[in-house]
Amino acid sequence: MSATAPSRRVARPDEPPPSRFGVAMGVLFVVMTALSVVSTGFSLDGIIEDLGRRNDSISGLLNIDLSVITSTRTLTAFVETLQMAVVGTIIGGAAALPLALASTEVGARTTTVRWLVRAFNNVVRAIPDILWALLFVAMVGIGVLPGLLALVFFSIAVTTKLTSDVLDGIDLGPVEAADATGAAHVAKLRTAVVPQILPAYSSFLLYNFELNLRASAVLGLVGAGGIGTRIEFYRSAGRWPEVWGIIVLFFAITFVVERLSIMFRRRLV
């Protein structure tokens, strides 16, 4: 069979028309965009006009006060933020591993367990971090604790979801082998499943830590501790130069953490 001497000419197929689904999605996108622009009264003129107007927050940026960075209060709040992010990632991440395992066919002992765990995971995931913070502030009062609890649940949501996606693609051969040795369920998961997902799971924990650090800035706005508390303090007093000072420091720290995390994660996978 040589390519230069085809035995018979085969007619080239016509290019198929675009799929109906694709066309429908395209039309839907255009219509939705048009509707949103009209209904919200979006206009570029308005934005440009607003930006040109005298604005406390923008002028604060021009008079940015970097000395807040060295104040003990700011630093304490930053340490608090870091602690919340670390502890939240550890506790939430630790809980996420069994929750992810139990939501899969391999990991769950019975179908009932699997569905219950899946339902739980879905509920946790449906609630955004700021809502967790509001809930816990209402339950345990203002402070670091509600923030920490919010981050624990936020971490459970993130890491469980990412980990269970990886679990769907593992090699089932070793699982069968573990079954054949008469291993108990938990021992089987520990030896045949966990080693397969460990690099990805560790990488998710680091990523989750980055998210927690960023989330903690917002949690303070509703009284859940951390650097957000300071941002909210200066903002409500209209002291924008200080607000911007803290944001710059926050930006610097998240940037460094993110770089480090990416470096570690590259080595893991």
Place this chain on the structure above:
Amino acid sequence: MIQFSDASVTYAGGVHAMQHLDLTIEQGEFVVIVGLSGAGKSTLVRAVNGLVPLTGGSLQVDVRPGRSLGGRSEGEPTSYDVVGLTGRRLRDLRAEVGMIFQGFNLVKRTTVLNNVLMGRLHRVPTWRTLLGMYPADDVELAMRALERVEIVDKAYVRASNLSGGQQQRVGIARALAQEPSIILADEPVASLDPPTSHAVMRYLQQINREFGITTIVNLHFLDLATRYADRIVGLRNGELVFDGPGSAADEHVFRDIYGRSLTADDVMGEEERGGDAEAVVTPPTSPA
């Protein structure tokens, strides 16, 4: 002793993979199962450790822990009625039965030693397994198993870094580490080249002789079957169509089992020496 009586397996799709099988295998026998693809070979071996449940008939498996790597003393014989076996009892049976797979089924991301230690899971307390703190005795046993298949030098190497033949030897070591009284091997050499295949078959044969471990091997290749089997069992469409000593299985017999004339694909061929470096490794002859 393994005793199938009027045993049947019908899969959910309606395939009759085992039909009214009567078969008795004595302790210490080396049995090779042959048959075309889809004849029910895997179904038969997997029934022995309950990975595939029977849908009819009965299956009794008697285990008598004999001589083993750990010098486990002659234990009391235990008899298992495999049909309906669940939970702890099923795991007890499986612990007595080592299994070797065509695809090796190793955890590739972890070390060879950790893979072999999987064979000890039934004996090791769960909290120790969770922490990865295996008792020294179990590690010693795993090391001896690796020595038995001459690959102990790779104990701390990641399994993914081994060649196919080496991975299968680790698979054998994992089964050996169970101190089993039965070993099941489902096409253990199907993904290996001829010299490596012969090496793997020789390890299985020697382990069978040395420890008196009942060994059931599924094979595709007729020459391998006649060369290593004490006894050959032929299957076709889930039915037993031949049962006799390896020496009695000639070309006519195979033509019967396969229901067609033989082709070059049905034989593995001789081991050419000097090809794959690991193939020249010859297992030490066991003291008789």
